[in-house]
Amino acid sequence: MLAGALPARPRSRRVASRRVRIEAVAGYLFIAPWLIGFFIWTAGPMLYSILLSLQETDLLTPAKFVGGGNYVALTADRLFWKSLGNTAYYSVFSVVLGLIGSLTLAFMMNAKLTGIKGYRTVYYLPAILPAAPVALLWRLIFNPEQGFANMLFKMLGLPKQGWIYSQNLAMPCLIIMSLWGLGSSLMIYLAGLQGIPKEMYEAAQIDGAAWWPRSRHITLPMLSPTIFFNLIMAIIGSFQIFTASYVLTNGGPNFATLTYVLYLYNNAFRYFKFGFAAASAWVLFFIILALTALVFRSSPAWVYYESELR
Numbered sequence: 001m002l003a004g005a006l007p008a009r010p011r012s013r014r015v016a017s018r019r020v021r022i023e024a025v026a027g028y029l030f031i032a033p034w035l036i037g038f039f040i041w042t043a044g045p046m047l048y049s050i051l052l053s054l055q056e057t058d059l060l061t062p063a064k065f066v067g068g069g070n071y072v073a074l075t076a077d078r079l080f081w082k083s084l085g086n087t088a089y090y091s092v093f094s095v096v097l098g099l100i101g102s103l104t105l106a107f108m109m110n111a112k113l114t115g116i117k118g119y120r121t122v123y124y125l126p127a128i129l130p131a132a133p134v135a136l137l138w139r140l141i142f143n144p145e146q147g148f149a150n151m152l153f154k155m156l157g158l159p160k161q162g163w164i165y166s167q168n169l170a171m172p173c174l175i176i177m178s179l180w181g182l183g184s185s186l187m188i189y190l191a192g193l194q195g196i197p198k199e200m201y202e203a204a205q206i207d208g209a210a211w212w213p214r215s216r217h218i219t220l221p222m223l224s225p226t227i228f229f230n231l232i233m234a235i236i237g238s239f240q241i242f243t244a245s246y247v248l249t250n251g252g253p254n255f256a257t258l259t260y261v262l263y264l265y266n267n268a269f270r271y272f273k274f275g276f277a278a279a280s281a282w283v284l285f286f287i288i289l290a291l292t293a294l295v296f297r298s299s300p301a302w303v304y305y306e307s308e309l310r
Contacts, residue, residue, distance in 0.1 A: 053278035063275070070279035080280070082255050083263035084287075090171060090259065091238035094178040098234055099227070102182040106189030120190070127183030135247035138177045139164065142248070164249050167256045174244050174257060185230045192226035193219070221304040228303045232295055239288050260284055 028035075053070055057063035074080050109120050126134070141148045142163035150160045164173050196219065204214045220227075242261040245251060251258035251266075264284070268277035 049278045049281060052275055053282055055275040056273075057275050058272040059274050060272070066275070070276050071283070073276065074279060074283060079255065079258065079263055083258045083260045086171065086256070086258055087239055087241065087260040090175060090178075090241060091235065093172075093175045094238050094241075095231070095234045097175065097179060098182060098185065099230060101179055102185040102230070103189055103227070105182060105186050106193055109186065109190055110193045120187075123186055124183035127181045127186075131243040132247055134180065135177070135244050138173070138180070138244075139248050142173050164257075165253060167253050170249055170253060170256045174241070174248065177244055177248070178238075178241075185234070188230055189223070189226055192223045196222045224303045225305060228295070228299055232292055235291050235295065236288055239284065239291075 054065060054067055055063040056066045056069070105123060109116060109123065140146075144150060144160060144162050144165055147163065149163055153160060161169060164170050200218050200222075201214060204218060209217075240261055241259050242265065245257045245259045245262045246265070249257040251262050260280075261284070264277050264280040267273045267280060
């Protein structure tokens with residue numbers, strides 16, 4: 001009987017191996033649309049942009065290979081450094097104020113009050129509105145003659161301001177506008193807050209811990225992975241600001257709001273320096289990569305996960 005059972009083992013292995021191959025083929029067929037889209041619309045253009053960054057071309061006439069010439073020319077361009085400085089200025093303030101503002105609102109929206117779901121909806125709605133119409137709305141608000149901002153200043157007895165037409169106030173106006181879309185990070189914080197086990201707060205209250213000790217030793221450590229995620233996304237988003245500076249000020253006045261992506265856009269679609277613009281895009285990629293790596297490198301010092309706290 002044992003001798004008759006031996007041939008069944010290789011056959012069962014063959015059947016199992018065939019089933020694995022069928023499942024693998026089925027899996028690749030299911031992800032094939034995504035893979036095709038990735039190689040056509042993401043990987044392909046990225047590889048082409050690397051080649052483009054090594055050429056001097058307007059895409060209409062034969063290209064001239066210049067090697068690293070575009071990257072060298074970038075460092076000699078005054079507007080490159082101006083746009084990079086403007087974007088860094090915008091990024092620092094918009095990221096810090098955005099993280100603090102959305103976290104503060106999340107604490108408020110986490111309260112168990114009547115009608116709190118309506119308030120959450122109101123705060124989240126601006127985050128899903130199209131960027132261009134929102135920028136036009138803020139352009140009306142910051143209009144020096146008939147805008148709501150100067151109307152409010154007049155009611156308070158303060159002098160009129162030039163707002164987006166002022167070289168000193170134009171960038172702060174863009175930063176204020178960025179706070180309009182706090183709803184997306186607010187909801188992520190809210191989900192993180194509601195995911196913290198209530199037993200931890202109850203144990204701390206039994207031990208006599210007040211609000212601040214509970215927030216410092218329970219809420220912030222447990223929420224640190226969420227803060228980490230929002231910080232990464234905020235840094236990436238802030239360095240890619242385009243619509244606000246393009247619609248509100250078009251980089252003015254006197255290049256005060258010329259952001260890096262707007263600078264890249266102008267070189268590509270206004271001056272038709274596509275090789276130069278491709279080099280600018282790769283510089284931006286490595287800047288964002290370096291900043292993201294820096295935040296990841298610092299994360300072990302301040303990001304705590306539930307498995308590490310037990």
